[in-house]
Amino acid sequence: MNDSILIVGGGPAGLAAAHALARVGRRSVLVDKADRLGGAPILSGYAKLVPSGEWAKDAIGGMVERVRGDSRVEVHTGTTVRAFDGSPGDFTAQLSDGATVRAGAAILATGFTHFDSLNKPEWGFGTFPDVVTTTQVEQMISSGRGVHCPSDGRKPQRVAILLCVGSRDRQIGREWCSKICCTVSANLAMEIREELPDCHVYIYYMDIRTFGLYETKYYWRSQEEFKIKYIKARIAEVTSDGQKLIVKGEDTLVKRPVTIPFDLVVHAIGMDPNVDNQTIASTFGVALEPHGYLARRNAYGNMAETSRAGVFVAGAASGPETIDDSIGQGHAAALTALGSLGAEKASA
Amino acid sequence: MPIHEKDLIRPENLRTHEQLTVDGVDVSGHWSTFIQSRVVTDYNEALEDEIAALPGGEFIHRCWQCGSCTNACTVNAVNPDFNPRFWIYLVRIGMEAELLRDKDIVWQCVSCNKCTHICPRDVNPEGVMKAISHWLELKGHTPKSPSMVFDEVFSDQVIRHGKIEDGRTIRRFFARTGQALQQDWLIEMAKRLARHLPIGLLARLGFSAAIAPRTRGWSRARAAIEDYVKDQQATQRRALGLDGPGGPPTTREGA
Ligand code: SF4
Ligand code: SF4
Numbered sequence: 001m002n003d004s005i006l007i008v009g010g011g012p013a014g015l016a017a018a019h020a021l022a023r024v025g026r027r028s029v030l031v032d033k034a035d036r037l038g039g040a041p042i043l044s045g046y047a048k049l050v051p052s053g054e055w056a057k058d059a060i061g062g063m064v065e066r067v068r069g070d071s072r073v074e075v076h077t078g079t080t081v082r083a084f085d086g087s088p089g090d091f092t093a094q095l096s097d098g099a100t101v102r103a104g105a106a107i108l109a110t111g112f113t114h115f116d117s118l119n120k121p122e123w124g125f126g127t128f129p130d131v132v133t134t135t136q137v138e139q140m141i142s143s144g145r146g147v148h149c150p151s152d153g154r155k156p157q158r159v160a161i162l163l164c165v166g167s168r169d170r171q172i173g174r175e176w177c178s179k180i181c182c183t184v185s186a187n188l189a190m191e192i193r194e195e196l197p198d199c200h201v202y203i204y205y206m207d208i209r210t211f212g213l214y215e216t217k218y219y220w221r222s223q224e225e226f227k228i229k230y231i232k233a234r235i236a237e238v239t240s241d242g243q244k245l246i247v248k249g250e251d252t253l254v255k256r257p258v259t260i261p262f263d264l265v266v267h268a269i270g271m272d273p274n275v276d277n278q279t280i281a282s283t284f285g286v287a288l289e290p291h292g293y294l295a296r297r298n299a300y301g302n303m304a305e306t307s308r309a310g311v312f313v314a315g316a317a318s319g320p321e322t323i324d325d326s327i328g329q330g331h332a333a334a335l336t337a338l339g340s341l342g343a344e345k346a347s348a
Numbered sequence: 349m350p351i352h353e354k355d356l357i358r359p360e361n362l363r364t365h366e367q368l369t370v371d372g373v374d375v376s377g378h379w380s381t382f383i384q385s386r387v388v389t390d391y392n393e394a395l396e397d398e399i400a401a402l403p404g405g406e407f408i409h410r411c412w413q414c415g416s417c418t419n420a421c422t423v424n425a426v427n428p429d430f431n432p433r434f435w436i437y438l439v440r441i442g443m444e445a446e447l448l449r450d451k452d453i454v455w456q457c458v459s460c461n462k463c464t465h466i467c468p469r470d471v472n473p474e475g476v477m478k479a480i481s482h483w484l485e486l487k488g489h490t491p492k493s494p495s496m497v498f499d500e501v502f503s504d505q506v507i508r509h510g511k512i513e514d515g516r517t518i519r520r521f522f523a524r525t526g527q528a529l530q531q532d533w534l535i536e537m538a539k540r541l542a543r544h545l546p547i548g549l550l551a552r553l554g555f556s557a558a559i560a561p562r563t564r565g566w567s568r569a570r571a572a573i574e575d576y577v578k579d580q581q582a583t584q585r586r587a588l589g590l591d592g593p594g595g596p597p598t599t600r601e602g603a
Contacts, residue, residue: 158393200393220410220469227396227409229441251388253413253437254446255356258388 004029005337006093006103008081008280011039012323013315014109015063016330017337022072026338029093029101030067033276035078037064039111040316041323047141048191049323050183051217056142060323084284088310088340105310105337108294109330110280112271112316115166115174123162123267124238130245131238131265134161134181137188147192147199149264156199156263159192160247161185162235163205167270176291178270179320182209185268186218189228202229202262204249233258238265271320284311293319304333312337357383391442394589399439401587402482404475411436417463417473423456430456432463432473435480447480448489455481455493486588497524507573510563513556 005021007014010032021028034043038060041049046056067073076095083094084106093101117125117133124131129151140147149156163185167178182205189201208230210219222228233249240246244261251258273292274280281288287307289295294313297305304312314333315326361384368380399405411433418424418433430453438447454477463473484490492500501520505512522529542550555561563569585591 200391202391219412223412224410230412231441232413251441254388254434254443256386256388256443256446260389260391 002090002102002104003027003341004101004103005334005341006031006081006091006101006106007109008032008106009039009109009111009315009317010034010037010064010067010075010077011109011111011315011326012041012060012063013111013317013321013326013330013333014039014107015060015067016327017107017109017314017334018067018073019063019070020331020334021338022067022070024338025072027072027074029074029076029103031076031079031081031093031095031101033078033080037067037075037077040114044114044135045139045142046135047138048187050180050187051214051324063327081283091310104341105312106284107304107312107314107330107333107337108280108284108286108306108317109314109326109333110274110276110294110317112273112320113275115178115269115272117165117267117269119172120165120169120267122237123165123235124240124245124265125267128238128240128245128265130156130263131267133165133267133269134184134188135269137192137266141188141191141195147195147264154263155196158262159189159199159201159264159266160235160245160260160262161189161201161203161266161268162238162247163203163208163268164234165267165269166272168206174270174272174291176270176320177209179209179211180322181268181270183211183214183218185266186210186214186222186228188266190218190222190226193226193228200229201226202231202260204231204233204235204247206232206234271316274317277317284308286311286313289318291319293317302336302339304329304336310340312340356386358386361386388443388446392444393442395442395444395447396440398588399476399479399483402479402584404472404477404482405479406475407469407471408436408439408476408479410469411440411471411473412469413437414468416466416468417471420462420466422458422460422462427453427456429453432457432477436471436473436476439476439480451484451489454484455490455495457481483588486585486590494525497521507570507577508562509560510566510569511556511561513560515553515557516560 004027007017007028007030010030014030015037018028018030036042041056041060048054049056049059052059068075076097076099080096081093082096084091086092089104091103091106093103095101114135117123130149132150137147147156148154163182166174167176167181185203189203192199192201208219232252235247235249237248238245239248244263245265246259247262247265248259277288277292277294285308287295294317295307296313296318297307304314306313312333314329315321363382363384364377365380367376369375396408400408413433415433418431421430421432423430429450435447435450435454457474457477459474461474467473481493485492485496498521501517501524505517519529
């Protein structure tokens with residue numbers, strides 16, 4: 001019987017789980033393959049987060065510091081789990097840094113991988129320097145450099161944001177909705193208009209899915225206060241006339257083909273299953289669901305269970321997820337993991 | 349099965365060459381029919397701001413294209429080409445050439461405001477219809493609509509006299525829209541009024557028609573209103589990038 005809990009992944013979900021366990025006096029071992037904690041919001045340099053508007057480096061950075069400063073959390077960065085054996089209440093993990101960790105349970109908070117826009121060559125990423133991703137625009141803002149065209153550094157006067165890049169697309173085997181890109185794009189569009197009030201921002205969409213309370217704060221506000229223009233069109237291709245990017249598609253509301261010049265085209269990239277999910281699944285002996293995310297065993301009875309007893313999952317590891325819900329799931333996984341140890345104890 | 353795309357072809361975009369040979373094959377006349385591209389190649393970003401600068405157009409940017417307005421519209425029920433949702437979109441996105449294709453029907457709005465009451469985003473589509481009609485007139489795309497002329501005759505009287513005299517309003521409206529004053533329905537209405545209205549009221553009507561009384565002390569109010577109107581018109585013309593101070597000329601005949 002081992003009371004410690006192994007947490008794999010130091011993003012919002014993993015950080016939340018480690019903090020929750022520490023709060024109830026439980027030890028945990030937090031392992032992350034990157035050389036820093038914080039997960040996607042920190043590693044990818046996100047700017048202001050949905051929905052609080054706090055800077056990622058403050059909000060998620062704060063979670064990192066809290067965990068770093070807690071003696072009950074043992075942190076291994078730049079480290080992966082090589083092998084994982086045992087049974088609930090008594091697992092042993094071999095880490096790539098040579099350490100052996102004994103844990104009563106494990107939480108997989110291994111997150112997602114950003115869609116690589118090179119897989120949609122017709123939309124110009126990799127061909128034209130002024131075709132960028134939402135992540136790159138986040139970095140332009142968070143670095144203080146400001147929104148600009150990478151080709152020559154000029155400030156764009158007209159920006160197109162293409163939604164569902166790497167989402168809802170059977171052509172490239174990605175049927176899921178990445179859930180948060182509509183809201184993130186509306187947020188970015190407003191940030192662009194805030195920085196460059198003379199720049200017009202157009203969002204090309206198939207549907208707008210700013211779910212729940214995000215409707216007012218992002219979809220409505222982006223139109224009512226920031227005059228963002230939403231155009232119902234799935235873009236066919238992005239080319240260039242040598243000076244401007246040319247966005248081609250059909251404006252379905254007027255049944256007319258359009259070929260419109262833009263300075264900057266932004267791909268609202270989706271969330272892929274973590275590229276390492278096959279390895280993670282075989283190392284930990286857990287099943288993947290059909291899209292390639294870690295499968296949850298049940299939706300209602302006990303949160304966070306995977307196909308293997310004693311191994312739990314939280315956050316975007318099991319499907320596209322928001323940061324705040326990932327944090328909630330980190331707490332839930334911590335509680336379910338604790339409960340499982342309690343059960344072992346009681347029956348022992 | 350009818351081919352839907354066929355209704356997208358516009359007769360003015362069909363090109364036929366009387367004499368044409370392509371790669372040695374004679375494709376003269378009917379065989380050389382081409383359809384000119386109908387691609388939209390740019391957005392006019394000023395259009396939305398211009399409409400928004402005119403009274404009624406202020407909230408156009410809220411529209412999310414649900415179509416409730418068109419669905420509720422009185423005029424759309426009899427003329428499917430009258431489509432407020434569609435025009436609002438063209439303005440928002442800046443498709444000016446498309447909008448101009450419908451310039452002769454926008455004014456048909458009867459201001460019933462069914463659209464306004466159903467719109468989930470408080471766009472005030474009825475106001476937008478007014479703003480678009482107004483824009484078309486100011487930009488010289490359409491002549492003044494009869495309803496615009498009526499509004500002008502009406503408000504001109506109020507501004508001049510602080511009062512309305514119906515007979516004069518009707519006479520001027522007819523004169524300015526080139527209609528005969530002797531209209532059967534009007535004569536019939538006058539006859540019946542004479543038969544059924546109390547003598548006192550008739551006398552007052554006759555007196556007003558002959559004397560055209562003003563509201564007492566009106567001249568200061570009139571000056572203030574005229575200043576305000578001039579100011580508004582100048583602002584609107586500026587917003588539309590038009591030179592000169594005037595708006596549409598208001599009626600000035602008679603006094
Ligand atoms: S006010 Fe005009 S646009 Fe609105 S429903 Fe009535 S006729 Fe249609
Ligand atoms: S009802 Fe309102 S929101 Fe809907 S299409 Fe008409 S104007 Fe736009």
